[in-house]
Amino acid sequence: MDDSEEIDPAVQSILDAARERGGGGDRVSVSPRSLSDAFDAVAADGRTPVIAEIKPTSPTADGERTDDPVDLARQMVEGGAAALSVLTEPDHFGGSAAALERVRDAVDVPVLRKDFILHEDQLDVVEADVVLLIVRFLEADGTDDLADLLTAARERGFQVLVEAHTPAEVETALEAGADIIGVNNRDLAELDVDLGTFESVAPDVPEGVTLIAESGIQTADDVTRMCDAGADALLIGSAIMDHDAATDVEANTRRLTRADTDAVETTPTDT
Numbered sequence: 001m002d003d004s005e006e007i008d009p010a011v012q013s014i015l016d017a018a019r020e021r022g023g024g025g026d027r028v029s030v031s032p033r034s035l036s037d038a039f040d041a042v043a044a045d046g047r048t049p050v051i052a053e054i055k056p057t058s059p060t061a062d063g064e065r066t067d068d069p070v071d072l073a074r075q076m077v078e079g080g081a082a083a084l085s086v087l088t089e090p091d092h093f094g095g096s097a098a099a100l101e102r103v104r105d106a107v108d109v110p111v112l113r114k115d116f117i118l119h120e121d122q123l124d125v126v127e128a129d130v131v132l133l134i135v136r137f138l139e140a141d142g143t144d145d146l147a148d149l150l151t152a153a154r155e156r157g158f159q160v161l162v163e164a165h166t167p168a169e170v171e172t173a174l175e176a177g178a179d180i181i182g183v184n185n186r187d188l189a190e191l192d193v194d195l196g197t198f199e200s201v202a203p204d205v206p207e208g209v210t211l212i213a214e215s216g217i218q219t220a221d222d223v224t225r226m227c228d229a230g231a232d233a234l235l236i237g238s239a240i241m242d243h244d245a246a247t248d249v250e251a252n253t254r255r256l257t258r259a260d261t262d263a264v265e266t267t268p269t270d271t
């Protein structure tokens with residue numbers, strides 16, 4: 001629908017690959033770990049709910065992190081992450097369904113499958129507690145309808161995070177019945193990040209909806225800023241992963257999950 005606004009060539013290439021990718025085999029049926037219970041539990045413990053993302057690389061990253069995803073997942077949980085996000089897109093993010101499966105077996109927290117799902121059968125690739133649906137991409141021709149995909153995902157047991165970037169996309173998400181909305185600070189047309197996006201779009205999201213701030217959150221101040229603007233939880237990848245294998249993933253996670261609380265943590269000096 002909205003193909004008139006040029007999207008970044010890197011994003012177009014992701015979309016083209018997603019269109020080609022087949023689905024799974026048998027229809028999956030998931031008994032999901034509750035995302036809202038996980039957020040409540042960490043909040044009760046004085047931490048900020050953070051979904052820590054395992055993203056080996058991305059079109060905007062330098063290099064690729066090749067550590068075992070299970071090791072990374074354990075460090076993130078040890079550092080206080082409420083939930084994990086695992087990229088399963090293979091061609092541009094270095095992800096795989098197998099990595100998600102191993103991670104979900106190794107931890108107790110909910111796991112989000114991060115991918116570019118355009119068709120119902122792509123829901124059947126792997127079990128996860130939450131799947132991502134991106135409004136912007138489901139407006140393109142030749143993709144399934146957002147509301148239909150949302151229903152199809154819920155019928156399989158998935159919780160659904162619907163990603164928006166503008167007030168119009170939030171409206172679309174709400175009309176489709178979304179109850180968990182992520183506002184992506186990264187503009188998929190340009191690939192640049194502006195935390196002001198969340199601040200300007202958040203007021204359009206009604207109280208009863210779980211609201212997640214996504215992308216570009218680097219520092220403790222950024223965490224506070226997103227929480228002040230109404231975020232119930234934050235999705236953080238690069239600042240935790242870094243693409244320098246020497247980075248301490250557990251310490252990074254701890255620093256950001258403790259950022260909006262009074263808890264005092266020592267901050268690593270090399271980040």
Ligand SMILES: O=P(O)(O)OC[C@@H](O)[C@@H](O)c1c[nH]c2ccccc12
Nearest residue numbers: 184214215216217235236237238239
């Ligand atoms: O690494 P960052 O800037 O902390 O961003 C994490 C996450 O929000 C980002 O990876 C993301 C948001 N929406 C997506 C959709 C597909 C792939 C990736 C994403």
